[in-house]
Amino acid sequence: MNNPPAGPASPGLPASVKQNLQEAPDLVDPIFQVEDVSVFYGDYEAVRGVDMKIGQKQITALIGPSGCGKSTLLRCFNRMNDLIPGTRVGGKISFRGEDLYGDDVDPIEVRRRIGMVFQKPNPFPKSIYDNIAYGPRVNGIRRGLDDLVEQTLRQAALWDEVKDKLKQNALSLSGGQQQRLCIARAIAIRPEVILMDEPCSALDPIATAKIEDLMQDLARNYTIVIVTHNMQQAARVSDRTAFLTAELDSAGVRYGKLIEYEQTSKLFTTPSDDRTEAYITGRFG
Numbered sequence: 001m002n003n004p005p006a007g008p009a010s011p012g013l014p015a016s017v018k019q020n021l022q023e024a025p026d027l028v029d030p031i032f033q034v035e036d037v038s039v040f041y042g043d044y045e046a047v048r049g050v051d052m053k054i055g056q057k058q059i060t061a062l063i064g065p066s067g068c069g070k071s072t073l074l075r076c077f078n079r080m081n082d083l084i085p086g087t088r089v090g091g092k093i094s095f096r097g098e099d100l101y102g103d104d105v106d107p108i109e110v111r112r113r114i115g116m117v118f119q120k121p122n123p124f125p126k127s128i129y130d131n132i133a134y135g136p137r138v139n140g141i142r143r144g145l146d147d148l149v150e151q152t153l154r155q156a157a158l159w160d161e162v163k164d165k166l167k168q169n170a171l172s173l174s175g176g177q178q179q180r181l182c183i184a185r186a187i188a189i190r191p192e193v194i195l196m197d198e199p200c201s202a203l204d205p206i207a208t209a210k211i212e213d214l215m216q217d218l219a220r221n222y223t224i225v226i227v228t229h230n231m232q233q234a235a236r237v238s239d240r241t242a243f244l245t246a247e248l249d250s251a252g253v254r255y256g257k258l259i260e261y262e263q264t265s266k267l268f269t270t271p272s273d274d275r276t277e278a279y280i281t282g283r284f285g
């Protein structure tokens with residue numbers, strides 16, 4: 001992160017996106033604190049030495065070229081990497097001040113508090129209603145499910161489209177509706193954080209716009225961390241952006257590295273590292 005300033009920035013974002021870049025609130029009281037985090041798949045170090053803080057009720061975007069470790073880093077935030085055999089996380093991630101990887105921490109409880117939405121919509125092959133009610137039922141909620149389902153679908157901006165077909169199979173919905181249902185399923189158990197791994201990459205621009213609007217609504221109550229390949233999306237929705245890239249170490253081994261982490265408005269207008277500027281202007285990646 002010590003490169004000289006990149007000079008006058010000429011990032012390749014459309015003027016409409018640049019005009020709307022907002023100053024993010026200050027990063028006080030972060031919900032996650034990441035200290036010197038490295039992730040290994042067996043002997044391979046996919047991500048090396050990441051330090052960052054994630055703001056509460058903010059949207060944080062992770063961007064960077066393919067293979068730089070965005071999804072790997074994202075999965076660290078709710079211990080999804082634990083589910084991949086041979087994966088090891090070094091360094092420390094604190095969640096609300098507690099070591100997320102501490103011996104007494106239950107990873108299932110972690111994933112209840114920190115939900116995840118994936119690239120490809122993956123509703124259960126059950127009714128729309130049961131997709132939403134599933135998590136609350138598993139958590140012992142039996143009463144008031146109808147209200148909870150309605151409230152959750154409203155929060156996910158899906159109620160009006162599905163209220164007359166709650167018993168219909170969720171797989172009959174469009175891709176964009178399925179993804180909003182997956183977001184609704186994630187928020188039905190009232191998590192504190194929602195992790196999103198390229199949630200719009202399988203969607204058309206109209207469905208993408210709906211998810212982006214939804215994210216901004218949800219950020220009033222939830223912390224969101226999103227991996228996206230779409231820089232305009234990062235610029236449109238996020239408060240802070242982290243740019244990662246893959247570098248070669250002295251032994252010629254590739255590893256993912258955090259290059260710059262800043263307010264989104266700053267990163268996309270006056271990046272301080274040449275590599276960030278090259279990426280956001282489309283000169284590499």
Ligand SMILES: Nc1ncnc2c1ncn2[C@@H]1O[C@H](COP(=O)(O)OP(=O)(O)OP(=O)(O)O)[C@@H](O)[C@H]1O
Nearest residue numbers: 041046064065066067068069070071072073084256
């Ligand atoms: N389960 C795994 N086992 C071994 N190596 C993996 C595994 N998952 C990812 N990797 C490797 O770790 C590195 C980072 O991968 P990751 O998927 O996190 O990158 P990414 O930036 O999210 O990429 P993309 O944008 O293409 O999705 C890559 O070299 C990848 O091959």
